[in-house]
Amino acid sequence: MQEPGGRLGIRLRIAPETRCCEIHSTRPVTASQVFIGRTPAETAQVLPRLYSICGQAQACACATALEHALGQAAPTAVRAGRAAAVASETRREHLWRILIDWPAALDEPADHLALARVHGLTRTLLAALDPDADLFIPRARPATTDQRVLAETRDALDTLLEARVFGMSPAHWYARIDTPERLADWAASGVSQAARLLQRVIVDDLAGLGASAVAPLPALDERALADLLPRLADPGFIAAPTWDGAPRETTPLTRQHHHPLIGALGAGLLARLAAQLVEVAAPPLIEPPPTAALDGGLGVGRAAAARGELIHLVRLDARDHIADYRILAPTEWNFHPRGALALALEALEPAPETELRRRAGLLIAALDPCVAFDLTLTGPSEVPPCA
Template identity: 85%
Template sequence: MQEPGGRLGIELRITPEARRCEIHSTRPVTASQVFIGRTPAETARVLPRLYSICGQAQACACTTALEHALGHTAPTEIRADRAAAVASETRREHLWRILIDWPAALDEPADHLTLARVHGLTRTLLAALAPDADLFIPGARPTATDQRVLAETRDALDTLLEARLFGMPPAHWLTRIDTPERLADWAASGVSQAARLLQRVIVEDLAGLGASTVAPLPALDDRALADLLPRLADPGFLTAPTWDGAPRETTPVTRQHHQPLVRALGTGLLARLVALLVEVADPPLLASRPSGALDDGLGVGRAAAARGMLTHLVQLDARGHIADYCILAPTEWNFHPRGALALALEALGPAPEAELRRRAGLLIAALDPCVAFDLTLSTAGPSEVPSCA
C-alpha cells in the first residue's frame, strides 16, 4: 500500500567512469487541490491535519496565504505568536534528528527519554501560545497568553538542552562556538552524542562531504511567487521546481549562512549538521507579513519550516471560495532530480561500497527529506568500488 506522505527512491549508479544519481518521488504534491471549492475558514482548519510533520508551519503558511487573498493583515501579536509556534516546532523537528538519527551514525542508542521531554515541553509551549486553538484561523485576534508558563517552559527546555546537548546554556554555545577551531574543541570534548558525531566527521575528514554547488533559493517577494501559480498547475514542476531555470536549495544551512561559523564551514556535511545545532540554540523566526496586495483573491504565505522555506499560494473565486491551491515544500527543492542531494551524491569520492552507503546516508539525513526513502547503490562491476587508498 502506498504511504500517505509518499516516499523517495534514491539510486546512485556507480561505474568506473562516473556516478549518476536518480531520485524518484511519490509525494502527493497536488494534495492541496482537494480544497478547491471550500471556504478559507474550512481550509485553514482542515489543511494542517493532512500533514503529520511540520503542521504548525503548514498552518502558518496556509493562514497567511488566505489572509493575504482576503485582504487581511494579522495583528503584530498574532504574527509573532505564529512565528514562535513554528520556531518551537522547528526546534523539535531538529532535535528528533539530533537525538534519534545522529546516535545511529555513532552506533549508539537513541536518546528517547530526552526527546520525550522535548515533545512534552513543546506541547506546553504551543498550548500557551494558542490557548483558544484559533491562532491559525484567518482573522484571529490576540488573546491573553500565559507569559509565566511560556517563560518557565522555555527555561526548562534550555536547561534540558544544556544538560543533554550543548554542555552549556544554548545562548552561550551560540556566542562562544563561533569559529571552526572552537567548534573542533567543543566536538573533541565529547560532551554529548552530537559533539561526538561532529568529532567523527572532523577526524574522518568528512567536513566538506557533499558540498553544495546548487545556488540558494533567493528571498522572493510575493509578486514573484504569485507569478509561479500558472506553472504550478503542472505536477511535473511541483515535483521538481526551478527558479530562473535551475534547481535551488532551501535548507537550514542556506538559512543560517549569515552566521559566521556556518559561513566559515561552507556547505558540506559539517556545515549542515552545525546549522541544525544553531537553529536549536536559536530557532528561526519569520513573522510572515504579505508585502502588499496582489490581484483580487490571490494570496501568498510563507513559513520557516524545519527543512527550509515553505510556501503556499491560493486563488479565491468570486464567492471567496478556493479556486486554486498549491504548496511548494522544501523537500521538492532540495531533492530535485538535479538538486543539492543528487549533485552531492554524484560528487562522492571513491570508497568501498559499504562506506559509500554510509556517506550517502549521512548526506540524506543531513538534508532530511521528511518522508521515508529507499537508497539503492548499483555498481557496474565488482561489489566494491576501489578506494583511492
C-alpha cells in the first residue's frame, strides 16, 4: 500500500573510487490540483488537512497566496501571529529530530518524555495564538490572544530546552555559541544528547561530511515566483525543480547562513546539525512584510517551514475561484536527483559498508526529507552505471 505522503528511494552505488546516488520519489507533487474550482475560503479550510506535515506552514503559505491573489493584505497582528505559529511548529519539528533521531545515532535511548512535553506545550502555544481557529483564513482579523498563557508556555518550553538540550537558556546559547571553537567547547561538555552527537561528529572528523556545491535557493520576489507558474504545469519540474537551470538548496543551513556560527562552519554535517540547534534557540521571528501586488489573479505565499522555504502559487479565475494551484516544497529542492543530498552522498570517502551506511544515514537525517525513505547500498556490478 502506497503511503499518502509518498516515500523516497535512495540508492547509493558503491565502486572502489566513486559513489553514484539515485533518488526516486513517490511524493504526490500535483495533489494541490484538487482545489481547482473551489473558493479561496474552501481551499484554506481543506488544504491544511490534506497536507498535515508542517500544517501550520502549509496553512500560512496558503492563506498568504490566496490573500495575495485577492488583492488583500492581512493586518500586521495577523501576519505576526502566523509567523509565530510557523516558528513554533518549526521548533517542534527540529526537536523531534534532536530528541528522537539524534540519540539513535549515539546508540542511546530516545527522549520520548521530553518530546511529549514539547508537543503538549506547542499545542498550548498554538491554541493561544489562534483561539478562534481562523488565523489562516483569508480576511482573518486579529484575535485576542492570552498573553499570559503565551508567556508562561514559552517560559516552560525554554526551561525544558535548558534541561534537555542546551544546558543553559536557549537565548544564552544563541548569543554565546557563535564560533566553531565555542560550539566545540559546548559539545565537549556532553551536557545533553545533542551536545554528545556534535562531539561525536567532531571527534570522528565528520564535520565537513557531505559538503556539496549546490547553491542556495536565492531570495526570489513575488514576480519571479509567479513566473514559475507555467513551468509548474509540468509534474516533472515540480518533482525536480531548478532555478537558472540548476538544482538549489533550501534548508535551515541556507536560512541561517547569516548567523556567525553557521557562516563559519561551512556546509558539511556539523553545520547542518548546528543550524537546527540555532533555529531551536533563536528568538521569535518578526512577521514577514506584506507582498507586492500582482496582476491577473496571481498570488504567491511563502512560509519558513522546518525543512526549508515552502512556496504556494495560485491563480484565480474571473469568479475568484481557484483556476490553478501549485506547491513547491523544500523536499523536492533538497532531494532533487542531482541536488544537495545526492551530491553529498557521492562525495563520501571510501569506507566499509557499515560505516558508509551510518554516514549516509546521518546526512539524510540532517537534510530531513519529512517522509519515509529507503536507503539501499549496492556494489558496482549490481546495477547499471549511473548517467
